[in-house]
Amino acid sequence: MKYFAIIVFSISTILANAQNGSDHGLEIANNADLADNGFESSEVKLKMILRNKQGQESTRLLETKTLELVEDGDKSLIVFNSPRDVKGTATLTFTHKQGSDDQWLYLPAVNRVKRISSDNKSGPFMGSEFAYEDLSSQEIEKYSYRFVKNEQYEGHNCAVVAQDPVDPKSGYTKRLVWYNLDEDYRLEKIEFYDRKDVLLKTLTYSDYQLYLGKHWRAGTFQMVNHQTDKQTTLIFEDYAFKTGLNAEDFSQNSLKRAGR
Amino acid sequence: MTMNRTTVWSRSGVVLCLFWLWATPTLQAQSTLEKDLQLEIELENRFFFKEGLHPGQERNYLSLGIQPELGLEWKNGDRRIQVSLFFRWDQQDNRRTHFDIRELYYQQVNDKWEWSIGFKKIFWGVTESAHLVDIINQTDQPEGFDGEQKLGQPMFQASLLTNKGTFDFFYLPYTPRRQFPGSAGRFRFPQEIERNDVSVDSDLKSWYPSFALRWSHYFGPVDVGVSNFYGVGREPLFKVDNQQVTAVYPIINQTGVDLQLTSGPMLWKFEGIYRYADFQDFTAMAVGLEYTFSNVAASGLDIGLLGEYLFDSRDDQALSNLNNDVFLGVRLAFNDTQSSELLAGTAIDLDGKGIFISAEGSRRIGDNWKMSLESRIFSGIEEDQLAFFFREDSFLLLKLSKFF
Numbered sequence: 001m002k003y004f005a006i007i008v009f010s011i012s013t014i015l016a017n018a019q020n021g022s023d024h025g026l027e028i029a030n031n032a033d034l035a036d037n038g039f040e041s042s043e044v045k046l047k048m049i050l051r052n053k054q055g056q057e058s059t060r061l062l063e064t065k066t067l068e069l070v071e072d073g074d075k076s077l078i079v080f081n082s083p084r085d086v087k088g089t090a091t092l093t094f095t096h097k098q099g100s101d102d103q104w105l106y107l108p109a110v111n112r113v114k115r116i117s118s119d120n121k122s123g124p125f126m127g128s129e130f131a132y133e134d135l136s137s138q139e140i141e142k143y144s145y146r147f148v149k150n151e152q153y154e155g156h157n158c159a160v161v162a163q164d165p166v167d168p169k170s171g172y173t174k175r176l177v178w179y180n181l182d183e184d185y186r187l188e189k190i191e192f193y194d195r196k197d198v199l200l201k202t203l204t205y206s207d208y209q210l211y212l213g214k215h216w217r218a219g220t221f222q223m224v225n226h227q228t229d230k231q232t233t234l235i236f237e238d239y240a241f242k243t244g245l246n247a248e249d250f251s252q253n254s255l256k257r258a259g260r
Numbered sequence: 261m262t263m264n265r266t267t268v269w270s271r272s273g274v275v276l277c278l279f280w281l282w283a284t285p286t287l288q289a290q291s292t293l294e295k296d297l298q299l300e301i302e303l304e305n306r307f308f309f310k311e312g313l314h315p316g317q318e319r320n321y322l323s324l325g326i327q328p329e330l331g332l333e334w335k336n337g338d339r340r341i342q343v344s345l346f347f348r349w350d351q352q353d354n355r356r357t358h359f360d361i362r363e364l365y366y367q368q369v370n371d372k373w374e375w376s377i378g379f380k381k382i383f384w385g386v387t388e389s390a391h392l393v394d395i396i397n398q399t400d401q402p403e404g405f406d407g408e409q410k411l412g413q414p415m416f417q418a419s420l421l422t423n424k425g426t427f428d429f430f431y432l433p434y435t436p437r438r439q440f441p442g443s444a445g446r447f448r449f450p451q452e453i454e455r456n457d458v459s460v461d462s463d464l465k466s467w468y469p470s471f472a473l474r475w476s477h478y479f480g481p482v483d484v485g486v487s488n489f490y491g492v493g494r495e496p497l498f499k500v501d502n503q504q505v506t507a508v509y510p511i512i513n514q515t516g517v518d519l520q521l522t523s524g525p526m527l528w529k530f531e532g533i534y535r536y537a538d539f540q541d542f543t544a545m546a547v548g549l550e551y552t553f554s555n556v557a558a559s560g561l562d563i564g565l566l567g568e569y570l571f572d573s574r575d576d577q578a579l580s581n582l583n584n585d586v587f588l589g590v591r592l593a594f595n596d597t598q599s600s601e602l603l604a605g606t607a608i609d610l611d612g613k614g615i616f617i618s619a620e621g622s623r624r625i626g627d628n629w630k631m632s633l634e635s636r637i638f639s640g641i642e643e644d645q646l647a648f649f650f651r652e653d654s655f656l657l658l659k660l661s662k663f664f
Binding site for chain 1: 298372476481663
């Protein structure tokens, strides 16, 4: 009976801890989300450098526009500027907090707008080490959270939170995310674990800059695939916030205009 | 280049110049003028597996294509001038050697309104094996048998965004006529057809004005478009008597509907038209689906399966030859650094009057080159089919493109 009581006690402690871990993990993610609230809209130029195992590089240039929404997920427009054969190709994405995102693709050679399936979460974006899900708008509702530990990372106090994707089509069982507790919960590192729960990729953020006294943006994203030894670097340039974009700038007409 | 093309160029040129005069002060006032110049040059060879049916036809057609583009943008892209020209030189077929103004327009955006004037390309529709609803631009016939390439269309376009969808209005003052292959060209009828011998069924000829309206919207997973076109039909009406082909562009009214339901990896597609002309009225539809297995075995490969059914009440007179056919296709996207992709498919006539096979693939080489392969194969085409004239025209095309 005594043992039974101990067992019950232990189980409830574990459960309570798990509950706390989940609450605390969610709290951190919420704080991070809150800390970046209110950018309204942003525009940025992006250089993507793909590097294979042998160190050969190829470069892509993109431009993205984002419209912050509170009730629903953000809207974004991405335009490809290079390689030249895909120049003018553009995508329009309406992220939703629940359910599938809406996505349209513009093909400049035939002036055609196509609604495409947003089901492909885990596939590579433009042949890079970034999956579509790594680059889509990070909505709180898309993961469940578990606080793991606090630790020092690169001289900062960080909280490590495990995030399990809600969507079964995700390519990951979990992500481990390092939130910087000294600098408004900005992200420092993410480890991605594949479907077999083996470490697949590590994303590190660097060259942080503070915009409008509130919004931390990393100038460099470095993604390393541990299973293939391939790497992709994203370099962000000319960040602009509160650029006056509105819903009309994220229509199919504006998708066609952004392409060409 | 024909006289008609020159005339339309000069008339539209006047309108464009007026816009230039009006736009120029704004242009100077804005310091942030963005220029964008690009050039694509492609070298291709079409190899036909068999000798042609007609004397003068060759087996190999070497050809060069040049496409310069200039974009000028100011006021954060709310004002724009876009120029895209196309020039094709063909070693054998002098009719395939041609020039076209694909785009030459001024565009202005005022909040929910978008206005354009000049030559533009407009695409409507959702299905892959047939483009029934798509009607604004004339087909650039010598460019490809499949009719995917279009000639620039002079127009005035107004587009209004509302919370009830997007409304587009088009005024099309002039209709370019199709070019047909020359005597040395492939994909031709027994006798040569002169572009200007195919008349428009009106005294105004190509200047008979056309109008179009389109409403498009999306509701969650559903994208819908409803359109109406009145004016010069883009497709000539062919009559075949004793191997003699005569043709005319009728004045038509066409109502079209296109619909897509996007449900997870599955796309459901529908296009339907009803076209009315004095000599002919008909309905046609394409209904299909596309299912994509994405990132197969975490390799990055996407495999898309396509199935479409095509119906045309014109039966054997359908220009597309897709009157009661099933199209089955597979699309591979490797999502690699070179953006390798392949689309292969076959259209099977359910009345047993022939099979058509097509395949096209491409791969980038380095940063600025691209290699493409394309093949079209006709098999067992029956005598009463329009494509019977092309039964020996199966080919393989190899293309190398350089982007500047």
